[in-house]
Amino acid sequence: MVKNAHGHTLDLLGQAILSGQYPVGASLPPEPVLCEQFGVSRTVVREAIKSLVAKGLISTGPKVGTRVLQDDQWNWFDPDVITWQAHAGLTPEFLRDLQELRRVVEPAAVRLAAEKATPQDIAEIEEAYAGMKLAVEQGGDYVVHDLRFHQGLLHASHNRMLIQMGKALSALLRTSFEISTRIQDGPRSSLPLHRAVLDAVIQHAPAKAERAIMVLINGAHEDIERVVSTRRKIPGLTGVPARLKKVA
Structure with a gap:
């Protein structure tokens, strides 16, 4: 099944986190960088970030930016998280x-x-x-x-x-x-x-x-x-x- 821009961007970011490209405590790149990297709009990036927050992978806040949380806070019952872990190893x-x-x-x-x-x-x-x-x-x-x-x-x-x-x-x-x-x-x-x-x-x-x-x-x-x-x-x-x- 071909995913839309949101689903594709979410998968790429999720796999990057689970594979350790963005380790625990690391900050994700700013929105403009992610938009350029994935070739998508700010709206798509923001929706993907919201999904990652909902899955417990990251937190966002003023001054601290978007950071990867400890893996004991990740939602291990979420099928996407399991799929990303399987792909990462x-x-x-x-x-x-x-x-x-x-x-x-x-x-x-x-x-x-x-x-x-x-x-x-x-x-x-x-x-x-x-x-x-x-x-x-x-x-x-x-x-x-x-x-x-x-x-x-x-x-x-x-x-x-x-x-x-x-x-x-x-x-x-x-x-x-x-x-x-x-x-x-x-x-x-x-x-x-x-x-x-x-x-x-x-x-x-x-x-x-x-x-x-x-x-x-x-x-x-x-x-x-x-x-x-x-x-x-x-x-x-x-x-x-x-x-x-x-x-x-």
């Missing part, structure tokens, strides 16, 4: 924070799902699982179905706040899933772990479902730790989901 700290967040949120949500899931909820999760299985066996977009599987679990909790959190978590979860997908046989080995979670939800067995999701999360954690511990460059994400090739 995923850090071990980012990935470990993500895994800790999953350990806090998903087990509780899956426990509720096992208690409250309706036949329609289960059918939707089953459909997502079938898509994952088909992608492993015949090739295709595994990550999209994996994301739907986990979103389905959050929705089946029938907790409005968890459902809303699920929307915010989507970009974060996609990041984790794309890394796992890039690990050899990662999707194939995770399929039975997903099946165990789904079966426990179908059985309305909360404790069993919670244990099963923890096994799945711990497996993802081990995958990410292997990537981090090799000290190789962490796989960059393009924003385009990885597609599995058909197995001959």
